[in-house]
Amino acid sequence: MSQPRTILGFDFGLKNIGVAVGQELTGSASPLTVIKAREGIPNWDDIQTLLQQWQPQLLIVGLPLNMDDTEQEMTASARRFGNRLNGRFHIPVEWQDERLSTYEALEQLGIHDKMQAKQRSDVDRISAQLILQSWLNQQ
Numbered sequence: 001m002s003q004p005r006t007i008l009g010f011d012f013g014l015k016n017i018g019v020a021v022g023q024e025l026t027g028s029a030s031p032l033t034v035i036k037a038r039e040g041i042p043n044w045d046d047i048q049t050l051l052q053q054w055q056p057q058l059l060i061v062g063l064p065l066n067m068d069d070t071e072q073e074m075t076a077s078a079r080r081f082g083n084r085l086n087g088r089f090h091i092p093v094e095w096q097d098e099r100l101s102t103y104e105a106l107e108q109l110g111i112h113d114k115m116q117a118k119q120r121s122d123v124d125r126i127s128a129q130l131i132l133q134s135w136l137n138q139q
Contacts (some may be wrong), residue, residue: 004023004024004025005023005024005056005057005058006021006022006023006024006054006055006056006057007021007022007023007024007029007056007057007058007059007060007132007135007136008020008021008022008032008050008051008054008056008058008059008060008132009021009022009029009059009060009061009062009096009128009129009131009132009135010059010060010061010062010081010082010085010128010131011062011098011124011125011127011128011131012040012061012062012064012074012077012078012081012082013037013124014037014039014040014077015036015037015038016034016035016036016037016124017034017035017036017037017042017081017124017128018031018034018123018124018125018126018127018128018129019032019033019034019035019050019125019128020032020125020128020129020131020132020133021054021056021132022060022132022133022135022136024136024139027136027137027139028133028136029129029130029132029133029136030129031122031125031126031128031129032050032125032128033050033125034124034125035047035050040077040080040081042081044088047085047089048088048089051089051091056091057091057092058091058092058093058094059082059085059086059091059092059093059094060093060094060095060096060131060132060135061078061079061081061082061085061093061094061095061096062078062095062096062097062098062127062128062131063075063078063079063095063096063097063098064078064098064099065097065098065099067099079095082095094135096131096132096134096135097134098127098130098131104127104130108126
């Protein structure tokens, strides 16, 4: 088998993009940080800094789908974000179904309402971790 890869996972949002890091060697993901975005446009310099710091060989972007597997407006935005990541940094991007990841993150934090969360960034980072962890689990 080839060398185990370092992977960054992204939970795309219009204001915040949660980021997690994972290792194929251990098969585990950890919450990392949140990148600020304006109307879905991320701070690309912050993303570049992260990529230089972690040197990932693969990027995983959460794909928000409806419960019936249909796509929604956010699905197209997340795809655009992933395609731009690939275009700018030339790192392969794969997609991971992210249904219920925010709900699961809120549950882990013991929060019942996303808008109630004072630490919204914790929710976004943990959502990114859950997305990346579910991708790793499927490998």
